[in-house]
Amino acid sequence: MSAPEPRPEIFSVASYVGGESKLAGFEEPLKLSSNEGALGAPPGAIAAMAGAAAKMHLYPDGGVAGLRAALGQKFGLDPARIVCGNGSGEILIQLIQSYAGPGDELIMSVHGFSIYEISAKISGCEVRKAAEKNLTTDVDAMLALVTPATKIVCVANPNNPTGTLLSQSEMERLRAGLPEDVLLIIDAAYAEYVEDPDYDPGVKLVDAGENTVMTRTFSKIFGMGGARLGWGYMPAAVADVLHRVRPPFPVNGFAAAAGVAALAEPGWIERGRAHNAQAKRRLSERLAQAGLDVLPSAANFVLVNFVTAERAIAADGFLKSRGIIVRRVASYGLPAFLRITIGTDEECGRVAEALTDFAHG
Numbered sequence: 001m002s003a004p005e006p007r008p009e010i011f012s013v014a015s016y017v018g019g020e021s022k023l024a025g026f027e028e029p030l031k032l033s034s035n036e037g038a039l040g041a042p043p044g045a046i047a048a049m050a051g052a053a054a055k056m057h058l059y060p061d062g063g064v065a066g067l068r069a070a071l072g073q074k075f076g077l078d079p080a081r082i083v084c085g086n087g088s089g090e091i092l093i094q095l096i097q098s099y100a101g102p103g104d105e106l107i108m109s110v111h112g113f114s115i116y117e118i119s120a121k122i123s124g125c126e127v128r129k130a131a132e133k134n135l136t137t138d139v140d141a142m143l144a145l146v147t148p149a150t151k152i153v154c155v156a157n158p159n160n161p162t163g164t165l166l167s168q169s170e171m172e173r174l175r176a177g178l179p180e181d182v183l184l185i186i187d188a189a190y191a192e193y194v195e196d197p198d199y200d201p202g203v204k205l206v207d208a209g210e211n212t213v214m215t216r217t218f219s220k221i222f223g224m225g226g227a228r229l230g231w232g233y234m235p236a237a238v239a240d241v242l243h244r245v246r247p248p249f250p251v252n253g254f255a256a257a258a259g260v261a262a263l264a265e266p267g268w269i270e271r272g273r274a275h276n277a278q279a280k281r282r283l284s285e286r287l288a289q290a291g292l293d294v295l296p297s298a299a300n301f302v303l304v305n306f307v308t309a310e311r312a313i314a315a316d317g318f319l320k321s322r323g324i325i326v327r328r329v330a331s332y333g334l335p336a337f338l339r340i341t342i343g344t345d346e347e348c349g350r351v352a353e354a355l356t357d358f359a360h361g
């Protein structure tokens with residue numbers, strides 16, 4: 001018997017695995033495994049989504065004009081160069097599949113976000129991974145991997161799962177060192193959490209040329225991961241490409257309505273950033289007091305170094321015995337680490353207490 005065969009590239013990837021959410025024996029485990037915003041979704045966004053339900057018989061606007069206009073106004077950007085999608089992951093996938101194929105190469109950091117690799121492989125594109133310095137993207141190592149086949153370079157800034165940040169001057173040095181026809185994708189999923197006053201999420205480099213894209217999401221500080229809503233800011237020619245490859249209705253009507261309302265929620269980003277800054281500092285301090293090695297993070301999670309994979313597994317098991325789910329990052333090549341999302345003060349307190357007990361034996 002013969003059966004339909006997919007393209008051979010398909011089997012070069014394993015499907016994306018998100019953070020765990022279920023824990024036997026716990027009806028409502030504390031989930032700190034997917035970097036979901038600590039403060040939930042904006043109340044206005046919840047109300048807008050409920051309000052949109054009455055119009056569900058109507059198709060949404062395929063071009064998502066209302067949300068693009070609201071994003072343009074909120075962030076001071078040209079709406080014509082904004083593209084929205086079913087999560088920023090979808091925009092990343094469409095960019096990679098549009099600009100790279102068999103025979104091409106994509107460069108990413110060795111501990112970069114897994115979606116880049118999954119998407120490149122499905123496109124039949126070769127993935128080249130640059131070594132890092134102190135778990136931080138190394139611009140020189142990336143530039144050293146450039147060949148005539150290089151089509152795309154992907155950098156998450158801040159990066160997930162390491163939480164580390166590249167300075168604006170390093171980002172500019174990366175762009176300047178790349179050939180003009182290489183697309184630089186700056187994934188700024190955690191942009192709103194960054195406290196560094198010199199940080200730019202990617203807007204400056206997008207505006208400086210025709211070859212850089214910035215992606216953003218409503219899944220993190222806006223607390224809307226379940227709604228699946230992301231966007232990108234890019235040169236007009238790249239936006240034109242994405243409008244050709246996108247699904248006819250990339251953003252459903254509920255998510256679009258919720259997104260507009262979320263942007264209008266007064267002080268939401270500022271409150272989320274302030275909470276994250278103080279809760280992250282406190283959790284890091286308490287874990288350090290317990291003798292644990294916590295990496296400095298610019299995002300809404302911390303990466304904790306347990307030195308060996310055995311100890312990371314033991315710590316993960318100990319947390320689970322207390323109903324707490326964090327993220328093992330062995331699949332990112334970091335088997336001795338756990339990634340912990342910053343939750344509410346109470347949630348961070350539970351993690352700190354559990355890991356202190358674990359560290360004391």
Ligand SMILES: *Cc1c(COP(=O)(O)O)cnc(C)c1O
Nearest residue numbers: 087088089113160189217219230
């Ligand atoms: C969470 C995350 C995203 C956002 O994904 P969505 O599809 O918008 O939910 C993108 N990039 C990185 C690095 C992330 O951690």
